[in-house]
Amino acid sequence: DERDDEERYARRSSRSRDDARRGDSREDRDKRDLTERIEENLDALDERIDKLSEGAKNESKSAKKKRDDLRADLEKRRDDLQKSYFKLKRQSGDEWKKFKREVGRAVDDVEDALE
Numbered sequence: 001d002e003r004d005d006e007e008r009y010a011r012r013s014s015r016s017r018d019d020a021r022r023g024d025s026r027e028d029r030d031k032r033d034l035t036e037r038i039e040e041n042l043d044a045l046d047e048r049i050d051k052l053s054e055g056a057k058n059e060s061k062s063a064k065k066k067r068d069d070l071r072a073d074l075e076k077r078r079d080d081l082q083k084s085y086f087k088l089k090r091q092s093g094d095e096w097k098k099f100k101r102e103v104g105r106a107v108d109d110v111e112d113a114l115e
Contacts, residue, residue, distance in 0.1 A: 027096060031088060034103060038085045041110045045078040048114060077110050 024032075052071040055064065084103045091099045 037107055041107055044114050045074055049074050081110055
C-alpha cells in the first residue's frame with residue numbers, strides 16, 4: 001500500500017543519513033536492508049498462516065485440502081526463510097555476496113507466494 005511504501009522510503013532515507021554519519025559499510029547497509037525485508041516477510045507469512053489455520057465452517061473437503069496444502073507450503077517457506085535469517089547474521093565477505101543473492105531470491109519467492 002502507498003503509505004507503507006512512503007514509510008519504508010522515509011526509514012531508508014533516514015537510515016542512509018545515519019549510516020553516513022556512522023561510517024557503515026555498504027555490506028552493513030545491505031545486511032540491514034535484507035534483514036528488515038526478511039522480518040517483514042516472516043511477519044506476513046505468520047499472519048497469512050494464522051488466517052489459513054482458522055478455516056471456515058461448512059468447508060468442503062477439497063477446499064480444506066487446498067487450504068491445508070497452502071498452509072503447509074507457507075510454513076515450509078517460513079521455516080526456510082527463518083533459517084536464512086539466522087545464517088545472514090553470520091555471513092561476511094565473499095560468503096555474504098553469494099548468500100545475499102540466494103536469500104534475495106528466497107525472499108522474492110515468498111513475496112510472490114504472498115500476493
